[in-house]
Amino acid sequence: MLLSIKSASLTIAFALFACISLLPVAVMLAESFSIQEGPSLSNYTSIIMDARQQVLLKNSVILSTAAALLATLLGAGLGFVLARMDLRYKRLLRFLLVIPLLVPPYILGVVWIFVSGRNGLIARLIGYDLISDWTYSLIGASIVMTLALFPLPMLITEAALRRINTRLEEAALISASGLRVLLRITLPLIARAVFAGALLVFILTIAEFGVPALLRVRVFATEVFTQFAAFFNFGAATAVATPLILSTLVVALLARPILSEEISRQRMSGWGSQRLRVTDRWKMAALMGTVLVLLVATILPVLALGVQAAEVSGLINQVRSSSSEIFNSISLSAIVATLAIAIGLMLGYARAQTRWRGLIDVLMIAIFATPSTIIGIGLINIWNRPGLFSAVYGSWTIVVIAHLARLIPVAALILSGYLAQMPRSAEEAADVAGSGWWRTLTRIIIPMNQPGIVAAWIVIFIFSFGELGATVLVSPAGSSTLPVRIYTIMANSTDAVVAALCLIQIVATLIPLVMLMLIAQTKILN
Amino acid sequence: MLKLINLGKSFAGRTVVRNLTLEIIEGELLCLLGPSGCGKTTTLRMIAGLEAPDTGEIYIEGRRAAANGRNILHPSQRNIGVVFQDLALWPHLTVEGNLRFILDSPKISGAEKEVRIARALELANLIEHRKAYPGTLSGGEQQRTAIARAIVAQPKLLLFDEPLASLDPHLKSDLRQQIKRLHKTLKTTIIYITHDQGEAFELATRIAVMKDGSVEQVGSSEQIYYQPSSVFVARFVGDANILEGKIIQNAACSNSPSQFLAQTPIGMFPLKGPQLAQIEEAVFVIRPEDVCIDPNSEIEAEVEESIFLGGQTVCRARIGEINLRFYSKSSLQGKVRLRVQNVICVGGRVEK
Numbered sequence: 001m002l003l004s005i006k007s008a009s010l011t012i013a014f015a016l017f018a019c020i021s022l023l024p025v026a027v028m029l030a031e032s033f034s035i036q037e038g039p040s041l042s043n044y045t046s047i048i049m050d051a052r053q054q055v056l057l058k059n060s061v062i063l064s065t066a067a068a069l070l071a072t073l074l075g076a077g078l079g080f081v082l083a084r085m086d087l088r089y090k091r092l093l094r095f096l097l098v099i100p101l102l103v104p105p106y107i108l109g110v111v112w113i114f115v116s117g118r119n120g121l122i123a124r125l126i127g128y129d130l131i132s133d134w135t136y137s138l139i140g141a142s143i144v145m146t147l148a149l150f151p152l153p154m155l156i157t158e159a160a161l162r163r164i165n166t167r168l169e170e171a172a173l174i175s176a177s178g179l180r181v182l183l184r185i186t187l188p189l190i191a192r193a194v195f196a197g198a199l200l201v202f203i204l205t206i207a208e209f210g211v212p213a214l215l216r217v218r219v220f221a222t223e224v225f226t227q228f229a230a231f232f233n234f235g236a237a238t239a240v241a242t243p244l245i246l247s248t249l250v251v252a253l254l255a256r257p258i259l260s261e262e263i264s265r266q267r268m269s270g271w272g273s274q275r276l277r278v279t280d281r282w283k284m285a286a287l288m289g290t291v292l293v294l295l296v297a298t299i300l301p302v303l304a305l306g307v308q309a310a311e312v313s314g315l316i317n318q319v320r321s322s323s324s325e326i327f328n329s330i331s332l333s334a335i336v337a338t339l340a341i342a343i344g345l346m347l348g349y350a351r352a353q354t355r356w357r358g359l360i361d362v363l364m365i366a367i368f369a370t371p372s373t374i375i376g377i378g379l380i381n382i383w384n385r386p387g388l389f390s391a392v393y394g395s396w397t398i399v400v401i402a403h404l405a406r407l408i409p410v411a412a413l414i415l416s417g418y419l420a421q422m423p424r425s426a427e428e429a430a431d432v433a434g435s436g437w438w439r440t441l442t443r444i445i446i447p448m449n450q451p452g453i454v455a456a457w458i459v460i461f462i463f464s465f466g467e468l469g470a471t472v473l474v475s476p477a478g479s480s481t482l483p484v485r486i487y488t489i490m491a492n493s494t495d496a497v498v499a500a501l502c503l504i505q506i507v508a509t510l511i512p513l514v515m516l517m518l519i520a521q522t523k524i525l526n
Numbered sequence: 527m528l529k530l531i532n533l534g535k536s537f538a539g540r541t542v543v544r545n546l547t548l549e550i551i552e553g554e555l556l557c558l559l560g561p562s563g564c565g566k567t568t569t570l571r572m573i574a575g576l577e578a579p580d581t582g583e584i585y586i587e588g589r590r591a592a593a594n595g596r597n598i599l600h601p602s603q604r605n606i607g608v609v610f611q612d613l614a615l616w617p618h619l620t621v622e623g624n625l626r627f628i629l630d631s632p633k634i635s636g637a638e639k640e641v642r643i644a645r646a647l648e649l650a651n652l653i654e655h656r657k658a659y660p661g662t663l664s665g666g667e668q669q670r671t672a673i674a675r676a677i678v679a680q681p682k683l684l685l686f687d688e689p690l691a692s693l694d695p696h697l698k699s700d701l702r703q704q705i706k707r708l709h710k711t712l713k714t715t716i717i718y719i720t721h722d723q724g725e726a727f728e729l730a731t732r733i734a735v736m737k738d739g740s741v742e743q744v745g746s747s748e749q750i751y752y753q754p755s756s757v758f759v760a761r762f763v764g765d766a767n768i769l770e771g772k773i774i775q776n777a778a779c780s781n782s783p784s785q786f787l788a789q790t791p792i793g794m795f796p797l798k799g800p801q802l803a804q805i806e807e808a809v810f811v812i813r814p815e816d817v818c819i820d821p822n823s824e825i826e827a828e829v830e831e832s833i834f835l836g837g838q839t840v841c842r843a844r845i846g847e848i849n850l851r852f853y854s855k856s857s858l859q860g861k862v863r864l865r866v867q868n869v870i871c872v873g874g875r876v877e878k
Contacts, residue, residue, distance in 0.1 A: 425614035428576050433628040433679070434602025443627065447618040 006437035013346030017412075021367050021405045024378025025245065031381070032242035056240065060206060060219040062138060067145035068202040075150040076194050078293060079157025081286050093290070094158075100297045101151035102509055104466025104483055106210025107502045108148045111301040112140055113214070114308055114495065121304050136216040144215065145205050147297045152204075153197030160193035161186070192258055199255040203369040206248065207406075209469030210483070214490070220244040221371035221469065228377050229473065241374045252366035256358060302506070308499030318500045322485060326508060329482040332396065333464035336403040340460045341453060343404075344411025349445070351416040364409035372469030375405045379474055394476050402470035407460050414459060418452030419445070458513060465509050482508065527552035527715050528573065528683065533582035535568055542568045544739040546582070555709050555716040557726035560736035561762070566719045567611070569736075570685050573717065574608055575601035587682065604683070607676030611687045613668055615660040621647070621671050622656040625678045642678055649708060650674035666697050670704070677712065686718040690725065702728055723763050735759045754872055760811045767812040767850050773797065773805045773871065788869045792825055792845045795869040811870040814840070817852035820865035827864050832857040 033039055081087075082094055100108060115121045118132040134140050164186065172181045209221045220240055227237035319326070351360045379402055383393040392398050426448060430440040446453065468483045475484055486501045528550040535543040543565040550556050558566040571577045573584065575597050584592040586606075591599040601608075616624055625646055629639045647653045650670040660668055669689060676684055686705070690698045706729055709716055720726050726733050727747045734744045735758075743755040747763075754760035757768055771790035786797045788810050827843035827850060838853045843862060850864065 423612055423614060425610040425612055426616060428601075429608065429610060429614040429616075429675075430627070431576070432574060432601040432606065432608050434600075434631060435627070439630075444616055448616065450618075 004437065009438070010346050010350050013343050014350075016343050017347060017408055020401050021408050022363075023382060024375050024405055025367060025370055027381050028238060028241055028374055028378040029245055031238045032245070053240070056218055056220050056223050059138060059212075059217055060221075060244075063141055063145065063212065063217065063219060064202045064205040066138075066142040067149060067205040068198045070142065070146040071150040071201045072153045072194060072198040074146065074293065075153030075155075075197060076157045077286075078150070078154040078290060079161060081290050082154070083158045083161035085283060085286060087287075093294070096294055096298050097154065097290075098151045099510075100148055100301070102462050102513065103148070103301070103506050104210060104468065104509075105145060105148035105208060106214050106468060106483070106487070107466075107505060108301060109141075109144045109211045109214040110486070110490075110498060110502050111304050112144045114304045114499065115300065116140065121307065138217050141212055141215045141217045144211050145201075145208065148211070149201045149204060150293075150297070152200055153194065156193050156197040156200075157190060160190040164189050196255075196258045199251070199258060203248070203251060203255065203365070206244070206251070207369055207371045209371060209373050210487070213468075213487075221373050224371065224377065225373045225469065225473070228373075237377055241377070244371060244374065248369035249362075249366050252362050252369055255365055256361045302503075305499045305503045305506075308495050309503050311496040318497060319504060322482065322501060322504065325480055325482045325485045326504065328396075328479060329465055330508065330512075332399060332403070332481060333461045336400055336407060336464040337457045337460040339400070340404055340407045340411040340464075341415070341457050343408050344415050344456065345446075345453070347408070347412035348414075348416030348419050349441075351412060352420040361413070364413050368406055368409045368413075370406065372402070372406060372467060372471075373473065376402055376470035376473030379405070379470070393474075396476060398474045399471060399476070399481075402474050403464045403467055405470070407463055410463065411456050411460055414456040415449070415452060418449050418456075422448055461512065462509060466505075527587060528717075529583075529585040530569070530573070531583045531585070533569065533572060533579045533584070535565075535572060535577065535580050542739055543572070543579070546740050548734055548741055548744065550715060550717065551732075552715050553713055554731045555718060555729055557730035557733045558717065558719045558736055559721070559723065559726040559730075559733050559762070561721055564736040565739040566721075566736050567687055570687055570717065570719055573683075574606055574685055575599060575604055605681050606683045606685060607679065607681040609672045609676045609684070609686045609689045611689065611691065613660075613672040613689070615668060615671055615675070617659065617661055620657050620659055621652055621663075621674070624660070624671060624675050628675055628678050642680065646674040646678035649677065649711065651704075665693055666701060669693070669701055673705070673708070677708070677714075682714060684714050684716045686716065688719050688721070690720075698725070705729060727763075735762060752870060754811060754870065757809055757811070757872055760870070760872055765814050765851060767814065767817075767848075769810045769812065769848060771808055771810060773808045788871060790869070791848050792850070793866070795866055797869060797871055809872045811872055812850070812866055813868070813870070814852045816868040817850055817864055817866055819854065819858075819862055821863050823863045823865040825864045825866070826861060828861055829858045832859065 033041065078097060082090065082097075087093060113120070113135055116131050116135045117123070118129050118135075120132065120135075122131065123129045168189065169181055169185055172185045176184070207221065209225065211217075212219045213222045213225070221244070223240045224237050224244070227240060347360070351357055354360070379398060380393075383389045383398055385393075392401075422445070426444060427440055430444050435443070466483055467481075468487060471481050472484050472487060475481065480488070482501065482505050486498060486505065489501070490498055530546055530548045530550075533543055533546040534541070546565070546569060558569060560566050568577065572579045572592065573586075575591065578595060578597040579592055580595055582593075583590065586599070586604050589599065591597065591604055616627065619627060622643060625643045626639070629642060634642070644653075647656055650673050652667065652670055652674055655663060655667060655671075660671060663671065672689065690701055693701065702725060705716075705718075709729075718726075718729060730747065732744060732746055733750055735742045735750060737758050743750055743759045745753070750759060750763055754763065757766075760766045760768070769790045769792070771788055773786050774789055776785050776787050776796070788795045788797050788808070790810055825845060827845045829841050829843045830849075831842040832854075833840045834857060838855065839857055841852055841854050841858050843850050843852070843864065845864075852864065
């Protein structure tokens with residue numbers, strides 16, 4: 001039977017996905033059921049008994065839940081402001097508020113240390129050490145993750161509000177006050193989306209390595225790393241990893257119905273819910289709140305870093321000495337983004353058309369939620385062998401694989417949202433004309449989904465650019481990326497140097513983003 | 527030209543098309559007419575090859591296109607053109623680009639492609655818009671682009687899936703004229719889906735009325751209007767007064783043109799039409815336009831409702847238990863005498 005180009009392409013994409021994303025996790029899962037002596041459940045039983053494990057569990061759950069709650073409260077409020085208030089320069093405001101999301105969370109962690117530490121900004125301003133006790137603490141980590149991730153619930157809530165059919169609110173306004181309509185009509189309508197945002201924050205926080213590592217909070221993601229990198233205790237690392245993998249599977253199963261639906265509804269054109277205005281009294285309060293968030297989340301970090309970096313002698317020299325890391329990061333992320341889009345497009349296409357949508361989503365979310373440190377260890381387990389494998393292991397290839405492992409699912413989910421929105425008749429019309437699948441893909445499907453593809457590329461680029469947990473484990477000896485460099489010199493270098501590198505990271509992240517946005521703007525205007 | 531034999535199709539347990547048999551003659555414009563959910567779009571998609579029938583066979587120009595639950599001929603092998611309900615114009619290609627994509631095949635020379643594109647544009651009145659993008663065109667222009675794209679490859683069969691459903695009446699009427707003209711010029715076979723009886727009557731050479739997944743009746747518009755095979759068809763294609771009664775033999779005069787009489791609650795009427803027989807339980811249709819005021823008539827009725835519609839007034843009058851709708855030039859009240867000019871016999875019982 002002749003294999004059509006379509007099934008060949010999709011099969012290749014799935015095979016790559018399986019090797020890159022599923023394999024490391026599967027390996028770790030398999031290892032979790034065995035110890036040196038043979039198959040056993042002792043890794044799991046120790047979780048319940050081991051006090052250390054309980055601490056990890058407690059910290060991980062508290063951190064993720066706190067971040068989810070706070071980020072959602074903050075983000076949803078801002079989402080309302082962006083969706084319902086008349087403001088000038090709203091686009092600029094939204095962009096500035098989104099910046100904390102674009103920057104790797106650990107950089108905000110660095111900022112937090114600078115600001116709250118014993119010699120930090122607050123101490124220096126007030127002349128008194130007020131909060132340095134909380135610098136390296138669960139509270140500090142929660143605050144940092146909240147500030148790093150609130151733009152997600154913000155964007156999701158804004159989108160959900162814009163999607164509401166205005167008629168629904170108007171119908172209620174005939175007989176109820178504005179506040180009642182808000183509570184009884186508007187909020188229930190966006191509840192699912194808001195919950196989806198909270199879930200995403202939860203998932204991203206569970207998977208986060210950099211911030212808890214920096215702020216010395218012991219969570220699963222960091223413990224996996226410590227056991228492995230510091231003690232080379234593969235078994236212990238696996239033991240720590242297993243509850244995490246299981247919990248991500250559980251979370252994925254729970255989150256899937258909500259996130260699936262939100263993904264599919266991504267681009268529905270809004271009905272313009274500008275009607276329900278905020279009264280003046282609230283408006284003032286909302287504005288002040290927004291400005292406050294803006295100051296703390298966006299302006300403050302840049303200022304804090306700037307102040308510290310200003311002390312560095314020769315900023316240019318710093319840039320020069322890190323130039324190879326900067327180059328590595330940019331080219332690595334560009335390659336990762338492009339490959340992720342290519343593979344993710346196939347997967348997203350398959351997902352949009354198949355009955356197995358639910359299963360695929362669970363898989364994607366589960367892998368995305370797996371901490372990168374676990375991916376890293378799984379990859380080492382697979383590729384650290386003699387022969388052909390070591391060629392991959394010692395090179396940048398394994399770093400690419402490490403990034404792709406978690407990011408292919410992200411690309412697939414984003415792209416499938418856009419692909420599902422495209423009417424099937426566009427493809428059918430090409431079918432009727434006798435256009436082969438590959439031709440339809442390249443001449444019709446991809447051009448029609450260009451905005452989505454560009455958006456997905458940017459998102460993957462940003463994620464990849466800030467990736468730390470896996471990269472720090474699998475980077476080839478002697479060279480690394482910018483995030484890894486920042487992480488490794490934190491202990492040994494002056495604050496000023498670290499701050500300078502962080503600023504470079506932020507700028508390096510934003511430049512391609514702004515460029516792409518400008519290109520996109522001009523294309524849209526045309 | 528096209529043979530549909532006993533087609534069946536189900537989606538998720540719901541039968542959408544059942545036992546559908548239909549033959550389409552070359553060069554005709556056949557309308558598939560029916561209410562939403564009657565299976566007309568699914569039938570069209572099976573003809574196009576976008577779905578495969580679960581049961582039954584499709585023959586296109588003598589070649590077997592689908593059988594045994596699968597498609598044998600790919601849509602592009604069926605020599606068809608499709609106008610989709612949402613038009614499916616590719617927004618990133620110009621009008622010309624949309625047409626060119628269809629023709630992109632090594633079998634046609636470059637010069638021939640240009641000729642065909644120019645011809646399609648001319649037939650659809652789009653020459654001045656050839657470099658425009660669909661997003662910048664008006665509704666009517668987009669429709670014509672979709673039509674141009676369907677005809678550019680000069681297919682033998684054109685399929686229209688309710689293309690005018692979303693347009694305003696003025697535009698609809700314009701485009702219907704254009705489609706009619708196109709049919710005359712190209713002489714292609716056209717299958718046209720609609721739920722609008724007026725549209726079907728205006729465009730079609732033959733109409734197939736569909737209900738619940740199968741064809742209720744096929745025929746010209748006159749045949750369907752004056753000889754409906756069921757109450758459903760009678761009601762769907764026009765206003766109908768339904769009466770139950772009997773058909774009895776006219777013993778009185780063997781010379782009279784009608785051998786049979788309709789015995790109804792409001793009186794006895796002569797019946798015309800083929801294949802009549804004495805039937806105990808028959809259903810009759812009286813069209814409102816066949817009822818008029820006649821002071822000499824024996825049928826007395828009480829007008830209960832009179833609605834002014836502009837061109838005419840629709841009145842509803844009561845005779846005993848029966849309500850009769852009829853047209854009048856002006857509002858009426860009270861008692862009137864009505865004459866029935868034509869009674870149509872429909873088989874079977876009244877379907878509610």
